[in-house]
Amino acid sequence: MKKRLALAAVAGLALAASIVVTAWPAQAAVGLRISGGKLVEANGTPFIMRGVNHAHTWYQSQTATSLANIKAAGANSVRVVLASGQRWTKNDTSDVANVISQCKANKLICILEVHDTTGYGEQSGAATLSQAVDYWISVQSALTGQENYVILNIGNEPYGNQGYGTWASDNVTAVQRLRNAGFQHTIMIDAPNWGQDWSFTMRDNASTVWNADTQKNLLFSIHMYGVFDTAAEVSDYLNRFVSAGLPIAVGEFGDMHSDGNPDEDAILSTTQALGLGYLGWSWSGNGGGVEYLDMVTNFSTTFTSWGNRLFNGTNGIKATAKEATIYGGVQPTSAVVTTRGATTRPPTSAVVTSRPPTSAVVSSRPPTSSVVTTRPPTSGPTGTKSCTATYSIVGSWPGGFQGNVKVTAGSSAISGWTVTWTFANGQTVTQSWSSTITTSGATVTAKNAAWNGSLGAGGSTEFGFIGSWTGSNTAPTASCTAA
Template sequence: MTRFPLAAAAGLLVAAGAVGLAGAAEAGTISGTLYREPDTAVARWVAANPSDSRMPVIRDRVASQPASHWLSNFNQSTVRSEVSGYVNAANAAGQIPVLTVYGITNRDCGGASSGGAPDLGQYQTWISGVASSLGSRTVVIILEPDSIALQTCLSSGDLAARNQALRTAVQTLKSGNPNAKIYLDAGHSTWNSASEQAGRLIAAGIGDADGFYTNVSNFNPTSAEAAFGRSIISSLSGRGVTGKRQVIDTSRNGGASGDWCGDDNTDRRIGQYPTVNTGDGNIDGYLWVKPPGEADGCRYAAGSFQPDLAYSLAGSAPNPPSPSPSVSSPSTSPSVSPSSSPSTSPSVSPSAGSSSPATGKTCSAAFRVAGTWQGGFQGEVTVTAGSSAISGWAVSWTLASGQSVTQAWNGTATTAGSTVTVRNVSWNGGLGSGATAQFGFLANGSASTPDLSCTAS
């Protein structure tokens, strides 16, 4: 069963931009960089708790990663602005937004994540509001978790009405943005059989969708989910439905499986870091649909961020790999109007710097403003190795008047007077020729473009 995250509240922007783990796709049908929105529960916790011993792990292994934005609060008056703000921010960054649409009537069969639209007529009006705000570029939509796999509370009439509502929702969303990639609920590998799930997907309109998703808020290993997905694809094909692909929620499947309720367990681990570079032609993405650290509704309130859960998931996980070069989403140019976006597009032109030490090894560094707020900003720096491989790097710059760096991730920052130096951490210093690494930081003061100096070893 699925437990949804709390909707992001308006507030201080504490992190922003893209995570460069998702480079050009080697398989599947999506290529690009997944978007990490700035104002998430985990990002706010990281910013508010700089002295907490758990903070570096949660910052580097959870807050640094893109997770899905959940539309879980049914509100006709705000859904357009919420969707357009999120999508426009991703488009401005040239990256791929991932939306989990979670508002269908009688969702979760009245469980801990109950709620949604009062009736299916109002649900379709809400879906129309979502569709009208999707823009024209690639957007991934995880449509209604548990709506197909969990049907025990539905009468035959209710089930027929839900299937019709899902079919209509897919068509409405595709009409709003033909480049939207829409995936329907397929439960997970230890729930319904592949044949049963395929039949349910067909009834719910997968013919008009791009595929299905599995393992949302669950813990089954990726290998089991991929095998389950292949069986569903085979069953669909045998019934004349072809060309469908899978996405897998890997946010919590790196440890033990079993009981879905992760609030009460300490043997869970984050799984594959989010990427559309899956290496599997059947799989369009490994996504963090359920944000790690957000509760299931067992020990804690459903959707609330709990740092002990996040730390338990991330504490023994490997660090994320060094970022791959960012690739723009393969879709048309954005045609969006200004909105109350939860982050700003870069308002300062990128800068770059390089050096050529006596070793002959060189690197360059490019800077961009990933987000701003009153009294502060987030910077993002991409380090690129020169023509030779390097084993380490350091980027330095001079702070402008009134600026101070308060936090950094994917690098170790030191300040001497007005000079800031960020050095690689253990896992992202070694770069091949032309390869990149990326670090970010939060700073007080007004955003400006520094002159960067990059030194390689």
């Protein structure tokens, strides 16, 4: 799965002039392909992914049962975690062929991804995109002829929050190598910044990668967690791709996370309205503190709160998934998965004995050990306008860090807020989103944006920033004033 990472605002930024799509020639109907900016089958029927992620490489003994249950619950696709050998034991050609066979047996479109690339440049031991291409070429015999059934996701979240400036050129090279090797599959391209593209690197350079593909058969993938915690951010990001004629899908998302609370309702409604695919994270087996992202408990047939929301809720999988026509287009008549009560997390007793060691965390988000939360000031008396602010460090690297501030209204609704804090160690703010920040010496003042100032009683919003530091980076105490 993933590890969490940086937050960034998408709404309100000018559309980069670089997002220009070159018209593409008609392509032979080899298999799944892109036509008119959307994913379609070889016969031209649109295929909208409605599925989940499954951590096969760590839970190979669970795959056959899991895929059957994923299909029975209503999904039409599954994204499968594979390993190329840099961080985890390589899934060889025979295993890849078996995974594809299991997907086909359960009438699921199979998105295969290399997970070893996760967070390259920031995650120790992560594979490069070039190494991921080497892996795909090494197992090519299992993939040739499967273009109707398989999408090839080159590498999961191939850059962290450092070194992502070569994202476009590295992906151009990777795509060209795959095409030169004879791959005709739809190729999925993940965003940098642990998949969340808070730097807008993919958004502003996707056309460069697209135009470099001789087959014009690429599908860009954004992962939506804490960066996408408002409907405005979700809508803005996805609509920019649609407006530019660039194909996009949400390759991962959840209903909560340590880096912020993604707006899963907006993700589901926006993708449905735009006819875009989505793949929730993840079926089961999460570790490292993100067990709440499991959709079923311990690879069972019992939904967690998140799983029930994704499959059975508004704009969820059960209501919107359509089986690929290559399989006949028949929808399941019922799901075998049941709903577990009101508990929102798997019980701690539901231990998966085959869980990999903690170092092989199934979440693909950045480590959360650097998170620092300060105690917010006490709310004002009932009936008065008040707010609290919680400052945290959600990511840190030599010379830089990412901060996040959560603003929560008191017992009465507020129409605006101002947050202040004073750095003690000479830190500076270099970039921010979802607020207007000014500084005076060591004191930082953040005022709400036009769209996130009004909060109902007890309501909350978040803003973030990138900062610089030297020596030490003590988290200050933030105060909040309501309007």
